[in-house]
Amino acid sequence: MAGLVLVAVLLWVAAYRVLDPPGGLYMAREAARLGGLRHEWVGLADISPALVQAVIAAEDARFCRHAGLDFEAIRAAWQANAEGGTLRGGSTLTQQVAKNVFLWPERSWLRKGLEAGFALAVEALWPKARIIEVYLNVAEFDTGVFGAEAAARHHFGVGAAGLNASQAARLAAVLPDPKGRSAVRPSAATARRVQRIAEGARVIAAQGGAGCISERFQRSGTSD
Numbered sequence: 001m002a003g004l005v006l007v008a009v010l011l012w013v014a015a016y017r018v019l020d021p022p023g024g025l026y027m028a029r030e031a032a033r034l035g036g037l038r039h040e041w042v043g044l045a046d047i048s049p050a051l052v053q054a055v056i057a058a059e060d061a062r063f064c065r066h067a068g069l070d071f072e073a074i075r076a077a078w079q080a081n082a083e084g085g086t087l088r089g090g091s092t093l094t095q096q097v098a099k100n101v102f103l104w105p106e107r108s109w110l111r112k113g114l115e116a117g118f119a120l121a122v123e124a125l126w127p128k129a130r131i132i133e134v135y136l137n138v139a140e141f142d143t144g145v146f147g148a149e150a151a152a153r154h155h156f157g158v159g160a161a162g163l164n165a166s167q168a169a170r171l172a173a174v175l176p177d178p179k180g181r182s183a184v185r186p187s188a189a190t191a192r193r194v195q196r197i198a199e200g201a202r203v204i205a206a207q208g209g210a211g212c213i214s215e216r217f218q219r220s221g222t223s224d
Contacts, residue, residue: 013121026105038150044133047148047160050168057200058172060093064212068094068123094119100138128212140178155183169198
């Protein structure tokens with residue numbers, strides 16, 4: 001029985017390598033609560049590289065170097081939490097994709113365990129470009145606003161392909177708390193985070209972009 005469940009899970013994950021996922025439980029719940037969502041799927045080629053670089057800088061600087069779990073970030077999160085500092089999750093972009101697409105948002109040890117397993121499966125079956133593409137299409141950027149295309153149009157009146165570096169950093173800055181932070185009118189703390197993200201994104205761009213993603217998704221697009 002366990003073997004059949006594992007096979008079914010792997011087939012489910014493999015299917016989303018080529019099929020665009022409809023969204024997860026959280027998106028479905030928000031759609032029911034709000035009576036609809038702002039969401040439009042776009043391919044990675046139609047998302048500004050500035051946003052790719054900003055999101056990696058903000059959420060998972062070692063995205064190209066880990067296999068789904070970033071044990072260094074996990075250790076740092078455990079240490080910070082044990083010392084009573086600001087709670088940190090240590091989740092990679094791959095783990096966030098696993099949560100957003102396959103699981104549920106509420107924190108629990110069960111969900112975290114399943115999240116780790118799904119993240120490893122996603123990394124084994126999808127290329128890195130697909131992981132960032134799915135992430136950028138299911139991430140929440142404001143109440144009822146999901147995905148880079150809807151976020152770019154909602155906040156800045158441009159498509160995801162037209163985002164510049166400043167706009168991209170502002171969108172990336174709201175990701176940990178999209179309902180509590182504003183990309184258009186950032187608080188002082190969010191503005192400081194925007195600056196840190198912009199600096200990290202510039203480093204990534206100066207190094208030739210995220211090396212684990214095909215060069216055709218790394219065209220210039222980081223200027224203001």
